[in-house]
Amino acid sequence: MLKVKNLHACVAENKSIKILNGLDLYIRKGEVHVIMGPNGGGKSTLANILMGRPSYEITNGEVEFNGKSILDLAPDARSHLGMFLAFQYPVEVPGVRPWQFLKASLDAKAEANREKKISVREFTKIFNQKVEEVGINSNLIKRSLNEGFSGGEKKRNEILQLQIINPLLAIMDETDSGLDIDALRIISDGINSMRSNQRSFLIVTHYQRLLNYVKPDFVHILVGGMIVDSGGPDLALKIENSGYKDYIK
């Protein structure tokens, strides 16, 4: 589903800041991949570059999604193909209501893929149901998107969007950070309920505790802009015990 080959990237405005230095990653349909790594290693940069954030420049390498090169595509076009990013720091969007926003999001996707738009009634039903499942206060969700939300509420809201947009590849950047134990449960349940042989996950996390709920197929260690080690769930346990010192020269 996702092929990242020898990816090199730097900051667009300052090309001397090189962040990804030859990164390879291969995710097949239905797989759950976890990326761990020390702060500043380049995890968020990778996640953002996969979605097409314009502040980075790709200097070498290739990214394919379902066999198609995506590096020239705008973020919205990548979204229409079925890619999704849950942000490490979800953005506050004043005056924009989650309901309208998500409806517009689905409509844009339907239009791009020449599908029929979902009716207001059907959408409202799904929306309300997901809001309840994710455990967001229904008054909060009537207000502006993320504005004044607590850290945890913002993360729940990312999960709400994930569940409604229903992508093929969900990239989740530290969605489990800053969550209380109930929220962690909800989010894990959310991910598990969406797991299927058609949908893949790329989960960035610092904590092994998430992996008690979500069993990954692969765990990768990202240091200095490269994947320096890959393995199964045991690798996360090992990191939990001994940290990254073995990987940092």
Next chain:
Amino acid sequence: MPDIFFSHSIDQFNILFNNAKKKSFFDSKVNEIKNIAWDYFLSTGLPLHRRGNEEWKYTNLNPLSETKFTIDADIDIDFSSITKLIPFSDNWHNIVFINGNYFSKLSENSTKTNDINIVPLSSSKLPDEFATLANPDLSPFTALNTAFFSEGIIIEIPDNNKVSKDLNIVFLTSQSSENLATFPRVFLKCGENSNLNFIESYINLSSGNNLTLPVVEIVQSKNSKINHYRIQLENKKSFNIGTTRIEQKENSNFNSTTFSTAALIGRNDLHVLLQEPHSTCGLYGLYITSGDQQQDNEISTTHVKHDCTSKQFYKGILSGRSKAVFSGKILVEKDAQKTDADQKDLNLLLSRDCEVDTKPSLEIYADDVICAHGATAGNVDMNTLFYLQTRGLDLETAKEILIRGFADEILDRFSPKDLHCFLSDYIDDIIPELRDQSDTIGTF
């Protein structure tokens, strides 16, 4: 100091005034007020000198003084379509003026009901307070309005009346109007324990350069409540310089929301006098400018007595080479202890060449007072745009959504449903133009 500017600013109105006088059918009492106003205007002229003149520092009125206006207007209106072009609802009590004239076809016939008394100014005995809130010598423009008004509306609400229908007054400039000057005049007195929702709009359907100089006076008696909505939808060649004065008696509540856009020079000069204790007033506004437009907001609140709460909250969206001014004054007099006053002006600047001048001015002579103010001017944030794009919205749509989101906070205060729909459609129509004139959004 008679100089070339000065005489220039007087000359053309001089001719008009003599014309107007010939047609005047007012009684001697009114004519006396008019003469006083005219004399005052002769002594000041238009405020063309900006240096050292705080109130007009940011506003160049030369384009106004260089235009020759007329006060004679035809009415060319297609009634069948007109109600779609103005705020209008069958649920409201509608009063429509076209080119300065009271237009009975679109105005409710029975204007005298138990709960409200609405009379065209020309056939009404003027209330005692008329022209005392907006004194002719308040400004050259109040003077001009007073000297020139030929029609207007007097509204009186008796005590103990909750007026059930929203009152909607529309001042319309018709399609083919060119160089037309109109002087709308409204006087409203709300009795004790009475309530009213009052919509006031200035709509210009022409593409000519016209001048609209409205003056509105509102007296609020004890325990009364008014929700006021003011809409200025001009055209990019026209001038709209409005004066609104409100006096609030004890324990009254005045809420006003304005939407001002599209004038070459627009100015909303709004002053609320909190004359007696325990009153509240909330002044909200949205201004949108593009092209070469300018919109001034001269907003001021005076706290005379104790325990009053006031709020000023304005938002501006600017694009192109346009300009806006927010001048927010809060005056707290020495007897106004326990005043709670709050002021905020937030601006979204969509282009490099637009400019907003925000001038907060707080004058406080009491000691037990809470007074807060804040102002910002910023661009649409790149990070936010990316966030919306990752959800499948294209860049253009994402920008539109953010502009609209910025406007909504004020727009949503237009509570009458039909009014909200009207403005919502209007804003949706102009957003693409704002976006197209923008060069800051999408940059870092």
